[in-house]
Amino acid sequence: xxxxxxxxxxxxxxxxxxxxxxxxxxxxxxxxxxxxxxxxxxxxxxxxxxxxxxxxxxxxxxxxxxxxxxxxxxxxxxxxxxxxxxxxxxxxxxxxxxxxxxxxxxxxxxxxxxxxxxxxxxxxxxxxxxxxxxxxxxxxxxxxxxxxxxxxxxxxxxxxxxxxxxxxxxxxxxxxxxx
Numbered sequence: 001x002x003x004x005x006x007x008x009x010x011x012x013x014x015x016x017x018x019x020x021x022x023x024x025x026x027x028x029x030x031x032x033x034x035x036x037x038x039x040x041x042x043x044x045x046x047x048x049x050x051x052x053x054x055x056x057x058x059x060x061x062x063x064x065x066x067x068x069x070x071x072x073x074x075x076x077x078x079x080x081x082x083x084x085x086x087x088x089x090x091x092x093x094x095x096x097x098x099x100x101x102x103x104x105x106x107x108x109x110x111x112x113x114x115x116x117x118x119x120x121x122x123x124x125x126x127x128x129x130x131x132x133x134x135x136x137x138x139x140x141x142x143x144x145x146x147x148x149x150x151x152x153x154x155x156x157x158x159x160x161x162x163x164x165x166x167x168x169x170x171x172x173x174x175x176x177x178x179x
Contacts, residue, residue, distance in 0.1 A: 002115035009123030010053035026074035034159030039079040041162040045169050051084040052104040058088035100127040105135035
């Protein structure tokens with residue numbers, strides 16, 4: 001049976017926007033509050049945890065592929081993530097992998113044998129939501145301020161999302177629509 005996963009954006013979801021530029025060592029980049037606990041809850045629910053991040057800074061020459069990979073690897077070690085996809089392209093490149101395109105979602109599905117209809121895309125921007133929807137996933141937007149979104153759900157942070165998912169899974173009975 002194909003697997004269910006939570007695919008997480010990086011900047012603004014796991015770490016603060018700009019935090020990567022403020023720390024020389026990737027392992028020193030602080031997580032946003034509740035992120036570690038959220039990942040533990042989601043893993044306990046049986047989800048594979050993956051990351052998908054746009055890093056146009058590589059395409060613009062402001063950072064390197066090696067640096068961005070090291071940041072993602074450090075986060076994977078800290079949080080027990082099972083894999084990452086990084087899009088190094090700028091918006092002008094028009095690639096399919098860059099969110100809001102769904103290329104990274106499909107690449108992760110192929111690599112990890114995912115059933116995208118049973119997966120979630122979680123991020124802090126509408127581009128994350130659009131990418132998840134295009135891939136046929138459930139979507140959650142993390143937003144502290146009210147905003148327009150096409151997301152299925154909106155949460156204040158990743159831990160709020162994880163607790164919602166955990167409560168919904170507990171109530172899943174045979175024949176009931178669950179995750």
